[in-house]
Amino acid sequence: MVNKVKKTVQPRVGLVYDTRMLKHFTPGKEYHHENPNRIKHIWERLESAGITQRCVVMTAKEAEDKYVALVHEQYHVQLIKNISSKEFDDSDREMIALNCDSIYLNKGSSEAAFVAVGAVMEVTEKVAKGELDSAVAIVRPPGHHATPDLAGGFCLFNNVAVAAKYLLDKRPGLGIRKILIVDWDVHHGNGTQKVFWDDNRVLVFSVHRYDHGKFYPSGKYGSHSMIGEGLGAGYTVNVPWEGAGVGDADYFAVWDHVLIPITKAFNPDIILISGGFDAAVGDPLGKCRVTPFGFSVMMKKLMDFAKGKIVMALEGGYNLESLADSVLACVKTLLNDKPGPHSQETPASESSWRVIKAVRRELSKYWPVLANELPMNVVHNSKKKMHHKQLAAKERLKREETEALHSVAEHDIEKLKERLVAAENTVKQQEAESQGKSLHSYLYFRTSLPKSESKAAKLEAEKSVAEVEAAVAKQQAVELTVRAAKLEAEKSAAEAEAAEAKQQMVEAQWRAAKLEAEKSAAEAEAAEAKQQVVEAQWRAATAEKKVVDAEQLVSKERQQREALKKAFDESFKHLKECSTLLAQ
Known part of the structure; x- marks a missing residue:
């Protein structure tokens, strides 16, 4: 086939x-x-x-x-x-x-x-x-x-x-x-x-x-x-x-x-x-x-x-x-x-x-x-998917922002470290040069100049000593610069931590606001419920009063019926007596 x-x-x-x-x-x-x-x-x-x-x-x-x-x-x-x-x-x-x-x-x-x-x-x-x-x-x-x-x-x-x-x-x-x-x-x-x-x-x-x-x-x-x-x-x-x-x-x-x-x-x-x-x-x-x-x-x-x-x-x-x-x-x-x-x-x-x-x-x-x-499932599922998408987007955004802050901080720290190493190398180089120059000048004046040397030579020696002191001061300045760089790196890291803390604070504030809103809604519901209780109590009291009034009316009517019955009985008795007398 x-x-x-x-x-x-x-x-x-x-x-x-x-x-x-x-x-x-x-x-x-x-x-x-x-x-x-x-x-x-x-x-x-x-x-x-x-x-x-x-x-x-x-x-x-x-x-x-x-x-x-x-x-x-x-x-x-x-x-x-x-x-x-x-x-x-x-x-x-x-x-x-x-x-x-x-x-x-x-x-x-x-x-x-x-x-x-x-x-x-x-x-x-x-x-x-x-x-x-x-x-x-x-x-x-x-x-x-x-x-x-x-x-x-x-x-x-x-x-x-x-x-x-x-x-x-x-x-x-x-x-x-x-x-x-x-x-x-x-x-x-x-x-x-x-x-x-x-x-x-x-x-x-x-x-x-x-x-x-x-x-x-x-x-x-x-x-x-x-x-x-x-x-x-x-x-x-x-x-x-x-x-x-x-x-x-x-x-x-x-x-x-x-x-x-x-x-x-x-x-x-x-x-x-x-x-x-x-x-x-x-x-x-x-x-x-x-x-x-x-x-x-x-x-x-x-x-x-x-x-x-x-x-x-x-x-x-x-x-x-x-x-x-x-x-x-x-x-x-x-x-x-x-x-x-x-x-x-x-x-x-x-x-x-x-x-x-x-x-x-x-x-x-x-x-x-x-x-x-x-159908509720159509709208609900759509809203549920949208909610999950929004939450995922918020989490992704938060993660990306945090990663970006850490990345920036790490980058700043690396740069500062590089500056620190360069500064230390410069200090060492300048220190070596300064020490060599100072020692050379000192030995020269100690060995080659007699005590009776002229005043100009003495001034030259003092100048060399001053240069040594200047080099030391310069070294101290470089060290201060290095320390400042370290502090700047620590500051950047602290700022990154502060930014993260701020983000956490914002989220906490948002949660607090949400809880406050829920609390307000709950308080409003409680107030409404309390009002309903008061109204119910008032209606109950009103109903109870109506019951009392009704009981009083019933009692009064009962008394009236008994009085009427008594009057009727007396009248009937009197009528019987009259009938008996008439019959005699």
Whole structure:
């Protein structure tokens, strides 16, 4: 029997790239984060990795005005179309750019913008038709900040929004009824949100830095409480990070506990990804820590839905290396390649869990799957791992600081020892020279000069003696210097010990503060318990008083009943007597 080897079918992954998009650059060619090198570097990386040979490579067609106008106001479409015409010079374009938010314009901007939209539209339609399994559009300028009436945030047209509208409104025969847009750019996709704010055909998911409304594009629109309205209520999902530094584990937690459950319930026909890579490691704007492995896992998890129909359009990403590596990782994932090296990532932070819980609470009435509380072991284990990581980091830092102090002290001592040895050698040499010179002078004057020698000779002898005394004094000075060096070495060692003692004191103070805080908390609990005891005693006393009052009332009623009974008995007795008399 012949064993049949099952062949793996190579996924049909589309790649669209067009050099016309390189024509959009800053006037005067001054540096800008969003520059032509971004897509050029990505393409070169894909070529060098042999990826372009495994994909369906396409050039783009410029989008038609009428399709761009599905999202953007007509005057905005015409403005972007005409900025490259002879009617506009550099000063006109500069004035237009200043009236927008964080954009630039040059002669090539118009063509690049229409090519970018057309590229995303084309591959999206091919994936929807089934001609491609998935696709990646390496385009610029980016799009997710562009609103219907205004360019902004480096974006001229909203490429992904136009592609989604095109499928829903102009290609109904393709059977696309529900679209999921996943925006993992580090900035909130405010433009895309605005386009589909009240549309329940499109679920817009954005995970981004928010920093309590202070991170671009700023304001309240990226808050977790912004969920859409009308028919679109619940179809806008915002996951707003509270600050920089989020990494793979934080995004995985969002995928597992927010995006994936909602996606299962929504059941999209196609997924469009606003693929910004400014949350990647080393990005100058995002300042986060997502790795190429992290992006590949995020992509892989989405491939389980919509029959794998995924289109990723480039948005941000401004570190050329991490940008190219991350896009490469995503394309390889679509090609079913094994993921790259696993990231050594710390667990999701407490801040991230706080955000995730808030998002789930906000959306639970629209998506019942989010109504359940997160499993305690998930959050607890993550916090426990984070706690251990933090403790290990603190211990490592303490150890490194101590080692550094000892190293510095040892270095200082060695240097001082060297100085000490050199000083001792100098002293010995000078002492020998001084003694030799003094002895020679003394013998000379003792043997060669008679007592009747002149006064000048006597002075010369005294001079020699003075030189000897000076040499001795110099030797003493050197010895003092040596002793000072020894003291300096001892001082350095003492300072190292003092620094270590200070560190121990700080730790002791921290422990004392912690104990004090625990003591305060315990005292507060004791005070509260004492108050509860007092209240309980008061309630008991009140209840006891009520019991006494009730007993008194019962006793009084009993006495009244007995008095009534006695009166009744007497009346009845009198009645009997009367009846007897009447009978007689």
